[in-house]
Structure formats: structure tokens, C-alpha cells
Amino acid sequence: MSTRRSDGDGIVVIGLGRFGCHLAGSLTRMDREVLAIDHNPDQVQRWSAELDRVVQADSTEEESLRQLGVAGFPRAVVAIGASVEASVLTVLALVELGVPQVWARATSEKHAKILSSVGAHHVIFPEAETGDRVAHLIVSRLLDFIEFGDDFAIATVRVPESLAGRTLLDLRPNERYGVRVVGAKLPGERFRYASDTTVLPQGGVLVVEGGIDQVQRFAGLR
Template sequence: MSARRSPDQDGQGVVVVGLGRFGSYLAGSLGQLGHEVLAIDRDPAVVQRWGSRLDRVVQADATDEATLRQLGVADYVRVVVCIGASVEASVLTVLALGEVGGPEIWARATSGKHARILSAVGARHVVFPEAETGERVAHLIVSKMLDFIEFDDNFAIAKVRVPPTLVGRGLGDITPAECHGVLVVGAKQPGHRFGYAAPDTVLAEGCLLIVEGTIDQVQRFAGLS
């Protein structure tokens, strides 16, 4: 293990436990966003592979409370348990983190039962990366949406191309909220960046829109011809 070092001063340090496919992508993305990352994995080959790519990578057993304390995990803001291959190791790591105290615990689950156990032993947020990605891609495959984010209560925000029937018309004339049940919150005219949509926004051919509404409403709007 490397010497202990405190997380970044703005309080955005994150601990990532488990450098499998999900954990390594997560750690790399956090680093690119400017956050200090403490990555922990028990496999020396994995640690060696990521040692030069991440800010701080250590070989350690994250199920051991004493080890977590030695690494200074309690000084970090959040910890994400990305272990997927072993449910036992995942649960024991969350338990150990709860004993250490300090960071907000996020954890990856591979099943509904796994998620319930993680929540019961102290995980504040439980994520299903494979299931969430699969559902999102399914929506994109069967619709004309270009990108898609689903929230609770069947609410979604999507990026769509302006439907052909609406080209050349202004949002004030179209009234998408009244006619289609969606709110157009952003528009990207050809050759320009995204900006907030307004009633006087005219939808040129090739324009991209950010719309929000129920999943069915957004899909129907994207499919207008």
C-alpha cells in the first residue's frame, strides 16, 4: 500500500473499490473530471495495470476495516463499491466502510436481492449499471431518440432530431406542451451550440432538440413525420 494522502481540498475526493470494467471506467471518468480518486483492488496485476493511469491506486483488501482506516478512506466524500464478481466481498466491503464512517457509500448491485442486502448494511445509493444501460439502449434502438435519460415516475429527457413536419416553424406556433405533451427546453441549430429554447425559436432542418415528458410522449414526439 502507498503512503496515506488526504483527498483534494474542495472535498470532491472519491474512493473506488474494485477495478473491473465498471470500476475502471468510473475511476478514469472521475479523474478526467478533475476529482482525486483513490482506487483499491486486491489483484496486484490490476493495480499494476492502472497504476500509471489513475492518481492513486493501491493493492488492499477493502473488506478489512483496519486497512480502510490506514488508507484514510474516512477523509473522502464518497466511496463507490464496484465489486461485481463476489457478492460476499461486496457486502463485507460495505459493512467495513460503515464501521469506518465518513464517506457516503454507493454500491453496484448485480441482482435485486444483492441490492436489498447492500441497502440493509449501509449503502446509501445502489446502482445497476448493466440493467440501466440495457434499458437505455433498448429505448434508443426502438425509437428515433438520439439520447435518453429516464427518471422516476416514467419521466424522461431526450435528445431528438426536429421532426420533419415541424421544420421551419417556431415553438410558439407549435406549442409542443399542449399538442404533444412535451416541453422543449433546448435547441441546437445547425452550426451552433445548444441553447435554451424560447417561443421565438424557429426549428431549422437538422436542428437537435432537448425535450422532456413521459417516456411515451417523448417517443411519440421523436417519431413525428
């Protein structure tokens, strides 16, 4: 294994189910120091070859987490989904340890409210968020899509044939379509930030931002 960053930017991932193991793996590939914890010895054994540090422990016990040095990490993610009780007790233990940022996976609105009430700083719904994103991709011509709060999205779309070869100054997409073109690229090339003089490339791809409905309508232009 390569040497990971040890600049105080490490992350604890608790729960090595489907979400937790993918998260821990992604963070490791980003060269982050990751401490992965699971109560199931089979899961620990399975992921010990993939992750730098995987330990078996009862994450609901504050003292167990203390002995593992969890209190020294700036962020922890509770990825437990099978047991609401274990999830909540783990968040509570992390808060008692004083971990500055506690992220927690919720499986329902009620679960989310409980997690927030015991001190989770960020509550996430990975399955719901993924489902929403895939739904947008299925029913539209978007290539990729990220939705933010307050009806705002960033997406990649193919350059509409009717707009190819024209500059952004000429098209004024913000006025006409309610979207802002952030970048553009041709196949095989890197994205470039867009300006008024940017010509929309035939067969190219654009990065656009704006309201969700506006972005989808822009992607549907021919």
C-alpha cells in the same frame, strides 16, 4: 499527471473491473481526486499508469481502509461485481468508518436489498440501466436518452420535418405532444435554451423532456 482537486471532494472507487475502471477514469478526467482500490495486484499494476493513486488492499477489512485514509473521503463507490460477499463486507466496512455517502453496484435485486440493509446510501444497476437506455435508442428515433424515476425522461431528437420553421409558441408541444422543448441547436453550433420565440431549426436537434412514451412519440414524428 495534473494536480487534482483536493477540496474535500475526493472519491474512493473500490473494485477495478470494467465498471470500476471506467468510473475511476471518468472521474479522473473530470479532475477529481480518486483513490482506487483493488485486491488483485495485476489490476493495480494495470491501472497505476492511468490513475493518480491505485493501491492493493483487502477492502473488506475496516482497518485496511482506515490506514489508507478512506474515512477522510466524503464519497466511496463499491464497484465490486464478482463477489457478493466482498461487496457487502466492503459496504459494511465503509459504513463503520463513517463515510458520508456510500454508492454500491448491485448485480441482482437480492444483492441490492442486502446492500441497502447494511447501510449503502445509493444502490446502482449499471448493466441494467445501460441495457434499458440502449433498448430505447434501438427501437426509437431518439439520438440520446436518459430515464429518471416516475416515468420521466430527457432526450435529444432530430427536429421533425413537419415542425421545422415553426415557433414553440405556435406549436405548443406541451399541450399537443406532452413534452417540453428545453433547447435547440443547429449542426456545429452550441445548444441554446428554448423560449416561446424559438424557431425549430431545419436539420437541427432538440432537447426534450416529458413522459417516456410521449418523448418517444414526439421523436417518431415525421
